[in-house]
Amino acid sequence: MKLAIIGVGLIGGSLGLCLKDKLGDKIFITGLCRSQESMRRAEELGAVDVASSDIETVVGDADIVYLSPPVLQIVPMVKKILPHLKPGTILTDAGSTKQFIRQELDKILPPDIFYIAGHPMTGREKSGVDAADKNLFKGKAYVIVKDSVAPVDVKEKLMNVLRLTEANFFEIELAKHDRCASIISHVPHLAAAALVTLLNNAGDDLDSCLKLIGGGFKDTTRIASSNADMWADICMTNGDAISAHLRELQNILGDVITAIDNHDRQAVHDYFAKSKERRDKILETVKFDPN
Secondary structure (H helix, E strand, O other), X not given: OEEEEEOOOHHHHHHHHHHHHHHHHHOEEEEEOOOHHHHHHHHHHOOXXXXXXXXXXXXXXXXXXXXXXOHHHHHHHHHHHHHHOOOOXXXXXXXXXXXXXXXXXXXXXXXXXXXXXXXXXXXXXXXXXXXXXXXXXXXXXXXXXXXXXXXXXXXHHHHHHHHHHOOEEEEEOHHHHHHHHHHHHHHHHHHHHHHHHHHHOOHHHHHHHHHHOOHHHHHHHHHHHOOHHHHHHHHHHOHHHHHHHHHHHHHHHHHHHHHHHOOOXXXXXXXXXXXXXXXXXXXXXXXXXXX
């Protein structure tokens, strides 16, 4: 089997490392990289067999193409690789938003090229192939979108490969995925960045604040160190859901502000108590990624 990875960074590189570890010479992996250094590191680390900046070299004769660039680069990249794909090629992706990609690809894909939308719900604040880990997907949620029109045998061919990651796969509708991703991933990243911005705006208090920083601030803002290009693209392609949830968050904070201004201790207490109760219940049923 030949697998082409477009974007051999954290996600693409981790997939390559995992599959080479599991399949060895039974799979041949090519990777599209932008720089000589990233090509060298991808090959050196064993994430791919061959890395190149030449599209035809990477995707020619590929059975599966794994798309892992920033979201807004996925559709333009598919347009570039289409002329070099053989009939029956399977396209899948690691994009954090799904509706935008699906709508755009439906306009350009021929009937003999199959797109199966996916989203591994894992990652780190670090990026690049040097941050890749063959166990990155293990035990993590991995969404396969229900809306796929690919034949059953095509989907099973892809899943036989992806299951080797030992991720926890489940299916979800396209629109629901984007709404849920907004709540549990996209808005938290924006909120973490907002807290760092708040600190940065501390003015004369900044130096003193920095001396006081402890685990709470570091834990809460860890994901603010994520890749800016990736998160700008996510906001541009899931804007409706993100804006709606940010406004809802704004209303929640507004209620807290009102309660504090009114010295309403009971309302503030209830705010913390209810959120603690909910989070404690989540911790009983959901395993959080320590990274």
